[in-house]
Amino acid sequence: MAKQVIVFDVNETLLDLAGLEPRFSELLPAGMMALWFSRMLFNSAVATMSGVYQPFDQQGIDALVTTGLGAGIEISEEEARWVVDGMRDLPPHPDVEPALEALQDEGIRMATLTNSSRSMVRDQMGNAGLARYFEKLLSVESVGEFKPSPAAYRHAASSLAVGISEIRLVAAHAWDVTGAIRAGALAAFVERGRARLGPLSEKPDIVARDLTGIASSILAH
Template identity: 40%
Template sequence: MPHTKFPQIIVFDVNETLLDITTLEPLFDRVFSDRRILREWFAQLILYSQTMTLSGIYIPFGDLGVGTLRMVADIHQVTIEESDIAELKERMSTMPAHPDVIPALTRLRDAGLRLVTLTNSASGASPTPMDKAGLSHFFERTFSVETTSKFKPSPETYHLVARELSVETSDLCLVACHLWDTIGAQAAGCHGAFLTRYGNAMLPAPGVPVPDLVASELTVLADQIIGRQ
């Protein structure tokens, strides 16, 4: 879909895009003796969140995360204790921002762009993970998919943001380090900006929407967005 001008409303994914999930690695290192199981757990969490949406079922992301941890433990024949679940919840609520996040958000804000977030995570009590990471003040609104009872990349999640801001989806640019998220956003009529953080890459297959912008650092992506204004 051709757009005449680049959006001034930038919609950020939160988990892994802004907040560093590698701070969960010590838990997986201790429980599974392999910190790489974090990636398996997260991939399964995304798979089953999307399965729930396709099946017409909604379970809060945090509950699904706990269930997925138990499932992965069963697969690897490892015992999960209640203390491990408590540690997962604590670590997920205190993930720090990646080093490039505050500089990038500062540039975008100073350039006059409007910044909001859209996350699979349910909205929680204050202080939120974004509050604890020192990021909340950059954003005029925070959106959770719980409002739609569907997970990204369901079109309804992106339409929610457009509707709440009284704009078209073509007025939005989604920034995410997951290609499945930018694919969903672009299919819903948004622009897509893909951040290739570790463990994430392009999907070179015919018909897969190519992001409007791609960079490996959020500061570089921010400069690309500003340059398109």
């Protein structure tokens, strides 16, 4: 266990995307946030599969503009950027800080690994008051491929100077856990809200309702 490093996904896993609703609902009904986020993720996958890197916030702007058009609502790139910039100031879920404290108290190494850009994750962790828990704030921007590309998880391992099997990716997204496990890492799935692993998901050895449960399992392993 000495060399294991816990690597946290950021959006939804640590930070509450519901904090974006006030800005989002200025442009589109809040009920469309899930569709927008899914399309932002798919956009990012399209970029990586077709060999191009365009930052996550640009993927979000593109997804917002096209989701608006699909709903018959014209949204300018500037308006969309204002919404996406709101991701820089999301509150942490209430279970996050106690869990990070508990892990830090035991001397566990921790980092983030996010599809957000380097600039965005720095703002996010600073605004949420979480930066002090992490040895590094890693972003896929450094490798130019979005999660779940194996290159993203390998980047985390090499940046933290451990083998891929020595990082444990903690995420509230089944696809992120699946990608990490297929890349050779350990993982833990947070069943945040109604998020659940699907029939095709890889099944990690740690699953819990919140980060408190995840931290307890990690410390008991």
